[in-house]
Amino acid sequence: MKQRNEQLPPGIRGFLIRMGQIDRRWIYLAVAVAIAAPMLARLRFPEVPGRMAQATFDAIESIPPGSRVLIAYDFDPASAAELEPMANAVLHHCASKGHRIALMALWPLGKQLADDAIRDILLEYHPEKVEGVDYVQLGFKTGNEGVIKLMSTSIAEAYAADASGKPITQIPLLEGVRTIGDFQLIASISAGTPGAQQWVQYGDSAMPDAFKFVAGTTGVQSSQLLPYYPKQMEGMLIAIKGAAEYEMLVTEKYPVTRSADRLALGRERMGPQFVAHLLLIGLIVLGNVSMLAARGWKGAAR
Amino acid sequence: MSADRAQQSSGAPKSDTRLWIALLIFGAVGIFAGKLWRPGPLAEAYVEVVTETRVLAEVVPAPTTQGTSTDVQSAETVAPTSLEQENAPTTRVWVELDDPRFKSGELRRVEGVATEVWDERAKVDPKKAREQIAALESDAEKLSAPTDPTGLTREEFEAREAARMNALKVVESTRIVASPRDSIGIWIAALLTLGIFSFLVRDNPFYKVVESILIGVSAAYWMLVAFWSTLVPDLFAKLAPDLVRATMLPGLAPSEHPGKDFLLALIPLALGMMLLWRLAPRGAWIAVWPLAVVIGTFAGMRLTASIEADFMAQIAATMKPLVAYTSSSAEGAAAGSAFDLGGTLAGILGVVGVITVLVYFFFSLEHKGVVGKTARVGVWFLMITFGAAFGFTVMGRITLLVGRFDFLFNDWLGLSP
Known part of the structure; x- marks a missing residue:
């Protein structure tokens, strides 16, 4: 798997590694935007009672x-x-x-x-x-x-x-x-x-x-x-x-x-919640992909 | 950690500059959008001012008037209790000036006591306030015109004129006004919020100031809460009720057992003083005794509660049938209730989870072979639990951020439609 990882084009591998080292303050800003934008747009989703x-x-x-x-x-x-x-x-x-x-x-x-x-x-x-x-x-x-x-x-x-x-x-x-x-x-x-x-x-x-x-x-x-x-x-x-x-x-x-x-405060606040969760899931996936790109499967497992 | 710091410090100025510019642009766009969206001042705040008037009155002792008051603000008994009607205690109450019980004879005003007048201020949503102000102005204009007497009898005219005057009085007495004091409060809160947020970029003096304010205000607040909610009513009021009534709590009700209360209050007073003895240069051991009382009492209280709620009840809740039906009762199952696949799986999962996690925490046997594999399954259950707990925490923290943004966007910037 490590060999396959090293077969990645150098540009993509370098980009993924750089993404893993991104200054965390850009992430804070991204979270702020992910919350602010749906709030201003009054994004709301239907709820199914649990x-x-x-x-x-x-x-x-x-x-x-x-x-x-x-x-x-x-x-x-x-x-x-x-x-x-x-x-x-x-x-x-x-x-x-x-x-x-x-x-x-x-x-x-x-x-x-x-x-x-x-x-x-x-x-x-x-x-x-x-x-x-x-x-x-x-x-x-x-x-x-x-x-x-x-x-x-x-x-x-x-x-x-x-x-x-x-x-x-x-x-x-x-x-x-x-x-x-x-x-x-x-x-x-x-x-x-x-x-x-x-x-x-x-x-x-x-x-x-x-x-x-x-x-x-x-x-x-x-x-x-x-x-x-x-x-x-x-x-x-x-x-x-x-x-x-x-x-x-x-x-x-x-x-x-x-x-x-x-x-309706609860439903209003679920809109930003949804977008922020998507962002966080994306960041978790990106962080793991970046780690795999940098270390390979064996390195990541250590 | 040091490498991370070195990396931050080496590339900090450039990255910081970009971040600050992005934040400033973001803030400026927000304010500009707010002004375009709804012209008006930032941090707009309105209050409804209601002038309250209270006079001191005596309840006229009559059998029909007992216990019928619903709007009594405070009451004090000024005579000793007695079973005889003629010797019944005279109860004094603060009531509104136009209380109907004055007319019915249930109350009589106490002469020589000044009327209490003050303004009650209740916050009003800015959007609602603007609508109400417009409606009040329109009503006042309509009501200020005298009633047209054409085609009306004298009685009808007088009735309509009286109704108009009453309505005009209500409109004129309703005061919804802009509140600069609340607006300043919103500005302060917004700047303090931004001060805390500024830590995300980097530690800075603005953040330090805000952090110090938070700690100072919290400490002072808790000290006051402890003083007014514990020391005053539970200690001082029992040791010196008359002094407390005269200086701190005018509405303090007289105790039924003042002597007993006094003696009982001496115990916490003594324990409190013993606890403070810790600050004395000698005899610090004296503080151990009140601590022992606190710990012993708390342990005794917690023990019984935890055994019942967190041990016995939890064991009982775990003992569920492995095969579940849509009706939980035995009669329902016998009557042919449908098989509940979800409930059955949940039951089996619960039993497996409890057993494997308990095995993981059982350290008397080495975690090898079957025990090791079972404990491994237990670890998976624990990891899933921690993951779920982390997910809940993330959801909670995002909501708190949404709450702060809600304040900044709506209360401060006025971006709500």
Whole structure:
């Protein structure tokens, strides 16, 4: 094989070797262009829902309207590009289905992201929703997994009042709610620790079968969480791909007529993703071909 | 590494120059395209300003008024609790000036307390803001013309005029304005983003400054979060509730068990002080004790959770039938459910994967013969897992870059249609 490699015309071999030694900053620029161009051209592809996105959708659909749903914003702006689209879609889905929604955060800035979602999604598409009756913002609570552990025995111990300072005993939505087992579904939009894994370990395991649990995760975290699906997690949305598939399912069943961009962020971001992936695959192939041209098969195997 | 650096340093000026020129052209074209696409300032930002007014009111003690408030901002109890209706605690609440409960007699205003007035600013999407501003101007123009009385009775005229005045009041009170403060924020964020990106070309002073800002702001932010979310509510508020209410948290609710809370708060206070003893020149061993408490508590909490969620439940999840049917129940299988080829293959693959990977990590036997070949299969499973994890990571990182580009193109350059 090495002999065959050396039979390559010197020009092509030299070009391939030079391509393998290209300054990495040109690659950065190529990635930037591969992402910028489809964004500016608003390139978008149709999504086919995967098994996990469908399972998440079905979990929220399967509980009757009026059920209590707890959405944990366990992320911050650093991961918002990846997780905000799915958080928006989950919130819109729950509100459209008529569930009563409690929002909370185990990350300090998660509270502000939840506030934004209430303003931009909940009140934008569902202006009829009443605070305290249809939704409540519990806010951020320090303590990481300790908060989940505490909420599995007493929510009042963890959250004496909602984010605006109103005692939870005066909030109609939380009437009769003692622990997280009184919610029919919990969704954690998670960027790390504390997040979905801790909800499984300290919430779901403490009271299995008490509620359905679904999670939306970053790509980095997903391989760590995959073993929990489907036994300990009813559904799972993995990174922007999961968000795009889920967005499609939600907006097909519950379309919105205005400012629909906020419920299409996942699909919008899959266009640049596709082109960038093609570029990366091309670069990996090119790097390997260049290495083979320089060293031959035997040299490459070393 | 050194050869790589030498190569970079020898050919750096030429390559760098080309890269900088390419980046500058790219940036300039972006800005120029933005101006052509939609004329308007860069980093355009709008806010809706709503003037909020709150007055302090007392809830008039009556059985029908208990627990009906939905818009209470904060509440404080100013009398001790009692079961007797006439001795019921007087609850004071901050409510809007035109709260209907004033008219119904459920609330009465507390005299001698100044009205609180402030502006709430909510960000509005620039495109939506421009549309709303145009609509408001048009509405204001239409509503400013008095109602034509021709053909109307006096009652009809007065009703229409009242409706017009009310609508005009709403239009005039809606303030959507350009926000220079937010625009400056967008400019700063954009320049900081470009500063971080500049590291891709080479290390430079601009990047160093931005990196230092990031570290400084993050450290300060986390310090404040810890102070306001942990120290103040969980320690200071329990040790000196009146002082905290007067100086830091006016809305702090009175505790039902102040004495018990005080005594319990002494424990973390003592442990915290012992932990800080590490900084003292002598007696550093004292800091070991609170560390032991933290580690012991955390280990105990983690142990039970991990055994249940990551060990027992995972073993149970691995025990799946090798032959799968479209219905998972035994009744469904007996009733003639279709054979599920995908599920069967997934089950077999799962079992093979678990066994071979476990064999790879079994080091009591030398990896030779059957054990060696099985472990080799395990390595393949591990490699595929790592590859999938890397793929997910790439997808995540590209999305983050898309998010930053989204900000630069839309919020800063205004390239969104």
